[in-house]
Amino acid sequence: MPALRRTALLTSVGVALGAAVFLVPSASADIPPGYYDAAEGKTGAELHAALHEIIGNGTHLTYDEVWDALKVTDEDPADAAGVIMVYSGASMPENANGGDADQWNREHTWAQSHGDFGTSPGPGTDLHHLRPSEVGVNSIRGNLDFDNGGSPVDGAPDSLVDEDSFEPRDTVKGDIARGILYMAVRYDGDDGFADLEPNDSVGNDSAPFMGRLSVLLEWNTQDPPDASEQARNDLIHSQYQNNRNPFVDHPEWADAIW
Ligand SMILES: [Ca+2]
Numbered sequence: 001m002p003a004l005r006r007t008a009l010l011t012s013v014g015v016a017l018g019a020a021v022f023l024v025p026s027a028s029a030d031i032p033p034g035y036y037d038a039a040e041g042k043t044g045a046e047l048h049a050a051l052h053e054i055i056g057n058g059t060h061l062t063y064d065e066v067w068d069a070l071k072v073t074d075e076d077p078a079d080a081a082g083v084i085m086v087y088s089g090a091s092m093p094e095n096a097n098g099g100d101a102d103q104w105n106r107e108h109t110w111a112q113s114h115g116d117f118g119t120s121p122g123p124g125t126d127l128h129h130l131r132p133s134e135v136g137v138n139s140i141r142g143n144l145d146f147d148n149g150g151s152p153v154d155g156a157p158d159s160l161v162d163e164d165s166f167e168p169r170d171t172v173k174g175d176i177a178r179g180i181l182y183m184a185v186r187y188d189g190d191d192g193f194a195d196l197e198p199n200d201s202v203g204n205d206s207a208p209f210m211g212r213l214s215v216l217l218e219w220n221t222q223d224p225p226d227a228s229e230q231a232r233n234d235l236i237h238s239q240y241q242n243n244r245n246p247f248v249d250h251p252e253w254a255d256a257i258w
């Protein structure tokens with residue numbers, strides 16, 4: 001299991017160089033032995049169904065609890081009192097959270113209108129797809145689908161936007177794609193929320209779909225999981241939700257399903 005070996009190696013390197021270097025959480029769970037046993041060897045709809053069973057029993061936070069969680073999961077590695085904005089990469093003070101123009105808020109990378117799940121405990125509070133974003137940048141992204149192309153975003157010039165889609169900066173493209181694919185497997189319509197699924201369209205508006213699937217799969221390959229994304233997954237699993245994003249642990253499962 002390469003993900004296990006990689007995390008173990010980075011942890012030992014981090015310890016050798018001083019624990020603060022990589023900020024590996026001391027309670028890092030890694031992948032519990034046997035966690036993915038029921039998924040091994042499966043592909044397509046069978047793999048989707050097996051992963052849904054494995055990750056479907058997680059804990060849901062309240063929308064208020066998401067504030068404090070994001071201050072930990074998206075902490076600035078250079079400043080423990082800062083958080084990293086997903087689309088700009090900027091660091092903002094963690095306590096500057098709120099709804100004003102100079103604050104950051106809780107960006108649903110799977111836009112909450114796509115399936116109309118709101119902010120009650122469930123998909124609207126699921127940390128695997130929630131990220132900090134400047135209020136203005138969050139507003140520009142709105143509920144657009146993801147795709148390549150557009151003009152630099154005001155306040156996040158490494159991300160692009162046009163009339164029907166949004167392209168995040170390169171270093172988070174894979175992270176966002178894997179978060180979207182997690183949502184599709186986690187939410188299958190058996191818990192009172194819509195069955196979320198990716199499709200190859202833009203302009204999905206309020207349908208429970210998110211595009212563009214072919215581009216998300218490209219981003220998953222172009223920007224593979226790194227140590228910080230793995231640590232974020234460990235943290236959400238061990239400290240907040242008791243479930244993992246399987247596509248961070250096994251990015252190859254995205255192409256195996258879709
Ligand atoms: Ca990345």
Ligand SMILES: [Ca+2]
Pocket residue numbers: 183184185186187188189195196197
């Ligand atoms: Ca689904």
